[in-house]
Amino acid sequence: MYIKRDTTGAIYAISREATEGFSEQVANDAPELVSFMRTLQPEAYQALLDSDLQMARVMEDVVNLLVDRSVIRFTDLPEAAQEKLLQREQIRERLQQSLTFMEDDESLGI
Missing domain, CATH: 1.10.287 (Helix Hairpins)
Structure with a gap:
């Protein structure tokens, strides 16, 4: 996954492809990426847990x-x-x- 970070360094957007602004690649199981994705659909993650x-x-x-x-x-x-x-x-x-x-x-x- 490719990510964008805010001024504090936190992930605020993700993309499957490297495009303008999405140049930093992180592993799909990177803890900070997983944490960010949980904020997108908390109900789905809770259902999975x-x-x-x-x-x-x-x-x-x-x-x-x-x-x-x-x-x-x-x-x-x-x-x-x-x-x-x-x-x-x-x-x-x-x-x-x-x-x-x-x-x-x-x-x-x-």
């Missing part, structure tokens, strides 16, 4: 299903993936325990 979170849960469920059906072994996954999945499982367990505790407190009138 929400979708990413939902897809993470879908993938977690798929992995669990494959392990449960003995299609793969949990230990077949890369160590980093195993750690992340275990962390998420522990977090969900703690949240579930907290919710159960709060429900018990309500029934006791606390």
